[in-house]
Amino acid sequence: MANCKSVLSMPFQQEYNHRRVAPKRHIFMDGDTQRMIRNLYTRLVLIVIVAALAIWVDLTDQIQIYNPFNDAILVERNVAPRLGLDLQGGLQVLLEADLPAGTSIDAEAMQTARDIVENRTNALGVSENVIQLAGERRIVGEFPGAEDADASLDIIHQTGLVACVDTGDHSPEEGTVLQTDFAAGSADGTPPATTPPPGTEAPATETPAAETPTAEPTEPQTVYHTIMTGEHLRSVNVGLDPSGQPAIDFALSAEGATIFEQHTAANSGKYLAITLDKRVISAPVIKERIPGGQGQISGSFTAETANTVAVQLRYGSLPIPLKVVETRIIGPTLGEDSLQKSLMAGLIGMIIVILFMGIYYRLPGIVAVVAILFYGAIAFAIFKYFHFTLTLPGIAGFLLSTGAALDANILIFERLKEELRGGRNIVQAVDQGWTRAWSSIRDSNLAAIITSGILYWFGSTFGATIVKGFSLTLALGVLISLFTAIYVTRTLLTIVLRNFKPQNLQLWFGI
Amino acid sequence: MIDILSKRYWYFAISLVVIVSGLILLAVGGLPLSIDFTGGSLLEIKFEGETPLANAEIVQLYENAGIDDAQVQTVEGGTLSIRSSFLDNETRDAILNAMKTESGGEVSVIRFDSVGPSIGAAVSSRAALAVGVAALAVVIYITFAFRKVPNAFRYGVCAIIAMIHDVALVFSVAGFGAMFFDWQIDSLFLTALLTVIGFSVQDKVVVFDRIRENSSVLRRLDYETLVNHSIVQTLQRSINTQLMTVEFLLLALALFGGITLQEFAVILLVGLFSGTYSSIFIAAPILVLWEKQEWKNWFRRSGATA
Numbered sequence: 032m033a034n035c036k037s038v039l040s041m042p043f044q045q046e047y048n049h050r051r052v053a054p055k056r057h058i059f060m061d062g063d064t065q066r067m068i069r070n071l072y073t074r075l076v077l078i079v080i081v082a083a084l085a086i087w088v089d090l091t092d093q094i095q096i097y098n099p100f101n102d103a104i105l106v107e108r109n110v111a112p113r114l115g116l117d118l119q120g121g122l123q124v125l126l127e128a129d130l131p132a133g134t135s136i137d138a139e140a141m142q143t144a145r146d147i148v149e150n151r152t153n154a155l156g157v158s159e160n161v162i163q164l165a166g167e168r169r170i171v172g173e174f175p176g177a178e179d180a181d182a183s184l185d186i187i188h189q190t191g192l193v194a195c196v197d198t199g200d201h202s203p204e205e206g207t208v209l210q211t212d213f214a215a216g217s218a219d220g221t222p223p224a225t226t227p228p229p230g231t232e233a234p235a236t237e238t239p240a241a242e243t244p245t246a247e248p249t250e251p252q253t254v255y256h257t258i259m260t261g262e263h264l265r266s267v268n269v270g271l272d273p274s275g276q277p278a279i280d281f282a283l284s285a286e287g288a289t290i291f292e293q294h295t296a297a298n299s300g301k302y303l304a305i306t307l308d309k310r311v312i313s314a315p316v317i318k319e320r321i322p323g324g325q326g327q328i329s330g331s332f333t334a335e336t337a338n339t340v341a342v343q344l345r346y347g348s349l350p351i352p353l354k355v356v357e358t359r360i361i362g363p364t365l366g367e368d369s370l371q372k373s374l375m376a377g378l379i380g381m382i383i384v385i386l387f388m389g390i391y392y393r394l395p396g397i398v399a400v401v402a403i404l405f406y407g408a409i410a411f412a413i414f415k416y417f418h419f420t421l422t423l424p425g426i427a428g429f430l431l432s433t434g435a436a437l438d439a440n441i442l443i444f445e446r447l448k449e450e451l452r453g454g455r456n457i458v459q460a461v462d463q464g465w466t467r468a469w470s471s472i473r474d475s476n477l478a479a480i481i482t483s484g485i486l487y488w489f490g491s492t493f494g495a496t497i498v499k500g501f502s503l504t505l506a507l508g509v510l511i512s513l514f515t516a517i518y519v520t521r522t523l524l525t526i527v528l529r530n531f532k533p534q535n536l537q538l539w540f541g542i
Numbered sequence: 543m544i545d546i547l548s549k550r551y552w553y554f555a556i557s558l559v560v561i562v563s564g565l566i567l568l569a570v571g572g573l574p575l576s577i578d579f580t581g582g583s584l585l586e587i588k589f590e591g592e593t594p595l596a597n598a599e600i601v602q603l604y605e606n607a608g609i610d611d612a613q614v615q616t617v618e619g620g621t622l623s624i625r626s627s628f629l630d631n632e633t634r635d636a637i638l639n640a641m642k643t644e645s646g647g648e649v650s651v652i653r654f655d656s657v658g659p660s661i662g663a664a665v666s667s668r669a670a671l672a673v674g675v676a677a678l679a680v681v682i683y684i685t686f687a688f689r690k691v692p693n694a695f696r697y698g699v700c701a702i703i704a705m706i707h708d709v710a711l712v713f714s715v716a717g718f719g720a721m722f723f724d725w726q727i728d729s730l731f732l733t734a735l736l737t738v739i740g741f742s743v744q745d746k747v748v749v750f751d752r753i754r755e756n757s758s759v760l761r762r763l764d765y766e767t768l769v770n771h772s773i774v775q776t777l778q779r780s781i782n783t784q785l786m787t788v789e790f791l792l793l794a795l796a797l798f799g800g801i802t803l804q805e806f807a808v809i810l811l812v813g814l815f816s817g818t819y820s821s822i823f824i825a826a827p828i829l830v831l832w833e834k835q836e837w838k839n840w841f842r843r844s845g846a847t848a
Contacts, residue, residue, distance in 0.1 A: 357661055362652040365653055376798040384791065424733055428737075471748045482740030485676045
C-alpha cells in the first residue's frame, strides 16, 4: 500500500509539471486522476452551467424554456416552493377504513375511496390539497392554509348524492354543476350555486362524450327538476350495448322503476342528466319508455370510463366507510413563526460554519464553502423543481445533510493536511486526500442513506409526512453532498492550485 | 501520541453513570409518551375576548362535553395547551363554541392534534419495528463493508453496542427533559432517534475505516496501539465535523429555531455528540477488549464495567 501510493502519485506530478505523459506510465495511473486532468475545464464549465440553472430555479416561481427556432414552449413548470402544514398552517386528517381490524381491504376500493375524497375536497377551492393513500387502510389528507378546517372535514364526511335530473332539450356537458329543485335534506355539503374553483377537475371529465371539457361551466340561471335520487338505484354494472360497446347497466327499486317508467314515457328524446353532488357524470338521451326498472346508459364509453362512471354511481357514498382517526390543525401564526425562526437559525448556523471552515482550513476551506453554497443552491432547486414539501423537520434534515457535506470535505482536508505534513507536495497531497478519504466517505454516507430509507418507509405508512419530509431531504442532501465534495470541491481546488501556487503552507493550508 | 485506550474502563463508567441516572429519572417519571403513541388530543388556544377563562373553567367545559380527563397548561404569552383523550370534531366544535360564548370573544386555535387510540398503538409498534430494522440493516452493512478485515463481524457488533449506548443516552436525556422541562416523546423524537442511529454508524465507520486501513499498512503493531493510533488520526476530523459543524448548526436551531424544533434540536445535539463520543470511547475500546479477551480478568477487577 505504501509503495503503491508513491507510484500512483509520481506520474501525476510529472503530468502536472511538464504536461507530457509517458504512455507506459499509464498503467500505473489512477484512471480517475488522468481523466480529471484532461477534463478539468470541461468540469468547470459543467459546474458553472449547473449552478446557473440551479440559481435560476431558486430565484423564480415559474420556469419556461422556449425553443429558439419556433418560440414553442419546451419546458414549463411551476417551481414555487411548497411549504408544509407546519410552516404555513393548515389541516391534516388521517382517515382509516372503518372496518374491524384484520379485515382484508380491497386495494382498488381504497383507491376509489381516495379518488372520491379528492374530488369532493377539490370543490372546496383550497389549492394544493394532497390526498394520499397511507398504507393499506388509511388515507391522509392535507389542506395547507385551510382557513376553515370544519368545512374541509364536513366535505370529507358527506355522502355523495347521485341524482337523475331532467334537463329537457338541453344537453349539459360532463362536469357541469346543475342547480336542481332537490334541496330539502340534501346531503350535499357544497354551498349551492358556487362556481367551482379554477383548476379543479370534475369527477367525470374523462367520460367519452366530453371531448373538450370547458373550464367548469356553471348554469346558475336554470333550476332543473330532480326526478329521483340514488337511493332508488339497486345495482350498477358495466355491460355491453347491442353493438358490443361498453355500457352501464342499472337496476332500480320498485318505486324507482315506476318513477322512471313514467318519466321516460313522457320525455322520449329529451336529455336525462345523471349527477353526483350536482355535477353531471353523464347525460344520455332517453330513447324510449323504459319499463321494469332496468336500463342501460350507452355512449362512447371505453371499458375504463364505463367502470369509472359505474363506480361513481354505485358509491356515491364511499366504497369503504372511513372514519377520522387523527386530526391536526396548525394555526397560520404558529407556522409563520416557525418558518422565520428556523430560517434565521439556519442562517446563523451557516455563517458560523463558513467562518470556521475559512479560519481552520484556509484555502481548501474557502473552496469548500463555495462548494457548499453550490450544494445548497442545487438542493433547493431540486426541492422546488420536484415539488417537495418543505417542512420544519425537512429544514433540519437539510441542515444535517449540510453537516454531512462538510464532513466529507473535512475528512478529505484532514487527509490532505496529513499528507502535506508527511512531506508530499501540494498536488500529490490533494490527490491522496481524495483517494484515501473516499472509502470512509462512501461507507459512512451509505449508512446514513440506509437509515433514511427506513425512516421514509415508516413515514409513508402512517401519513407522518413530517417524518417522510425529513428522511427525503436527508437522503437527497447526503447524495448531493457526496457529489459536491467529490466533484465540485476537487475540481475547484485543483484549478485554484494550478493557477495559484501557494508557497506558504502555513498561511494557505493552516498546518 | 495521546494514549486514549488505556483509560477505557473510566469511559465505560462515565457513560454508565449518565445513562443509568437518566433512565432512573425516566423510570420514576414514567415514559412521557405523547398522543402520537398513546392517542388523545392536544388543543392549543388563545383567548382574544375580554374575559379569558380560568383553567378550572376550561376543565369544566370539557366535562360538560363528556371529556373528564382534560389538563390545562399555560405555555407562553397567554397560550393555553389542553391535553385530553381523543376528541372528535363535533366535540371539539362544541367545546370551542362554549369557550367563545363564555369568554365573550374569539378563541384562536393555534394548534389542534387529535389521534385515535388505535392509530397510536399502531404507530408505537411500527416505530419499534423501524428502530429494530435500522439496527439490523446497519450490522449487515458494516459486516459487509469490513468483510476483508479479520473478525469483520466484531465491528458490526461493536457498532451496535455503541449505538445502543447512544440510544440509551438519548432516552436518558429525554428522562431529564421530561422531569424538568415537561418534554414528551412524540414522532419528532422518533425521527431524531433514528437520525442519531444513522449518524452514529457514520462515525463508527470513519474510525473503523482507519483501523481497516492501518491494519493492512502497520501489521507489526499490536492491536491496542493500532486502534489507538487510528483514533488519534481521526480525532481532528471527529472534533471538527461533530463539534464545530453539526453541533453549531443544531445549537443555532435549538437556540433560535422556535419552540417546535427546540426539543428536536436538543435531542439531536446530544445524540450526535454521543455518536462521536461512543465511536472513540466505547466502540473502539470494546474492539480492543474483545481482541484481548479481557473478560477473563474481570473477576479480579471491580464490577464497574458490567
